[in-house]
Amino acid sequence: MDSKALQSKQGDELHVVMFPWLAFGHMIPYLELAKLIAQSGHRVSFVSTPRNIDRLPKLPQNLASFITFVKLPLPHVSNLPENAEATTDLPYNKVQYLKLAHDLLQEPMALFLEAAAPDWVLHDFTAHWLGLIATKLGISCAFFSIFIASAVSVLNSGYQLDYRSEPEHFTVVPKWVPFHSNVAFCYFEIKKIFDCVNGDASGVSDRYRFTESIKGCDLVAVRSCFELEPEWLRLLEQLHRKPVIPVGQLATNLHDCGDDDKDERWQQMKEWLDKQASGSVVYVAFGSEAKPNQTELTESALGLEQSQLPFFWVLKMRRGPTDTEVIRLPDGFEERTKGRGIVCTSWAPQLKILSHPSIGGFLSHSGWTSVVEALHLERPLILLTFLADQGLNARFLQEKRMGYLIPRNEQDGWFTREAVAQSLRLVVVEEGGKIYRDKAKEMRGVFGDRDRQNHYVDTLVSCLKEHRRTNNEGRAPREANEIDAVVGARG
Structure with a gap:
């Protein structure tokens, strides 16, 4: 461990909970960010379902004591096949039932957060209900988007009136983008996902999930960087009137691949x-x-x-x-x-x-x-x-x-x-x-400079320290065995 990590560990240590959507395209960048936060000497609790955690890449040995995998069993719902805990386990039309099961994690997630008393929880767009839970518990909450800023800005209007109701509306750049761009869907692309945008078996549309996830958070963290899309990062902050923190591109280190x-x-x-x-x-x-x-x-x-x-x-x-x-x-x-x-x-x-x-x-x-x-x-x-x-x-x-x-x-x-x-x-x-x-x-x-990547994560950690809720201070987390008793098995 380097001196920076030791200093953080002995001093102002953070405890960060990470809760990604049940898709490996989401879990992997969440895990990469978790490793970079842990590298600075902060504790991370990575929450997912048992089978997903068992399929994640192994942690580097020097970070294993800083990252705890927390397994929340996925509730059973009709039409969701047995052992299907990630989108890759399902035909495309069955993913809606995974969202339904994911929403039933609200209670166990609330119990875990109450027991663990972390400083921050970083969550994905699907957990639109988590901001309210975190607020009630006095825990700071960030929406961490694995989508880049241009995609989030096009998908979600923030405080702007979103006039789009038909697939055709998504094939042009939205009115709230003030600069020239061609970032929009082709018709065949939006038509394929339009049912998810407007609603599915979970009863909650992806559009609503995005909107509420951002509305309920204290800040927005984005898998992006100023070298790539500065205009879109500025627009995202203007649209949502909240701090937007790019965390870098989160490239996997080849040496971590086993x-x-x-x-x-x-x-x-x-x-x-x-x-x-x-x-x-x-x-x-x-x-x-x-x-x-x-x-x-x-x-x-x-x-x-x-x-x-x-x-x-x-x-x-x-x-x-x-x-x-x-x-x-x-x-x-x-x-x-x-x-x-x-x-x-x-x-x-x-x-x-x-x-x-x-x-x-x-x-x-x-x-x-x-x-x-x-x-x-x-x-x-x-x-x-x-x-x-x-x-x-x-x-x-x-x-x-x-x-x-x-x-x-x-x-x-x-x-x-x-x-x-x-x-x-x-x-x-x-x-x-x-x-x-x-x-x-x-x-x-831009994509592979480790010093630049570490700088972005250092900035994020500084923001997490500065903006954590003061009413969470003094709340002592429970011991590990008490947390186990609340949430069940841990990885």
Whole structure:
């Protein structure tokens, strides 16, 4: 532990509770922020469900005593399959029942907070009810957005009147954005998520969750930085009239990825990558959530084949054991591309693959964690969106020349294999795509500079110290065994 951490530990130590949404695209950046807060000598309680906590990456040994995993059993609700505790365990149309179960965590979460008496609780957009609980208990509360400031600003109007009631309204930049931008959804993107925006089986729309989460907090923390989107961070603060604190990009440290070098599967992958020319391979992965439909899968596969580029494709074939929508690669695809490409339908260490010198481009869904991993390793992005905030991220990246969007029909999302092949070749090998390759190298300092990242977290910690509620002072937290008795098993 460094001297800064020791000083904090012996002096003005914080206890911070973190409560992310039950999706790994949310839990992982929450965990990265938890590790950085703990690195400064502060205590963190990371709250999730048992199965999710058991699937998180292992903590570095030097931080294990600073981070406690708190397991809250997920209440049972109808239509939610057994053992489904994260969005990746479910077909897309079943996620609404996970939100319903998540909302039933209000009481156990309140009991845990009362027992633990932390200084702060940092929560996600889904826990719209947590701000009120924290206020009643005299605990400071922050909404920590894993969405970047541009996405939050477009999605939520703050104190502005939100006039949008139809999908078409979300395909243009909202009126409250005072500067020129193209950050908006395509029609096919917003149509796919519109039921969640306006309401679902939980009875609470995502729009309401966002609004109430921000309204009920003391400050807003955002996975972003001033070097990337200063105008959007200023707008977010103006819209919501609350302090907005960027926490940096939260890139995972390659050294924290475990000892995969001893893993036989990684060794086989590495052996294949070692045989490829430097900067020649397209890495393809659409994240833990996005599963292409059959048409999207077919055109993507045939586009990869047509590009003639070597590729390593991590392909999600199912969303959980209850997913009955079967998708298949085109007949003969794997035989025709044998030796030139690999399709992996199981585990793959994305960060290690991206760090390999043979990787020349990343065909991605625009999920922000994947964007961060690519750009902090100087890998240019080719973008194909599927759901959630990905469309907004893609427009933002396109606007900044940080990624190239595969052309597609804006109404129904249709794209061709030719468009895939041409886009891949443009960004990876052709002279016309040099702007994207150069931009990826330029952005490494923004996405991968550890000193800059630590500075953002130091600023956040200073704000947490300065703005914690005074009526929480003097409240002694209970002993660990008392907390266990209230909330049940701890990790």
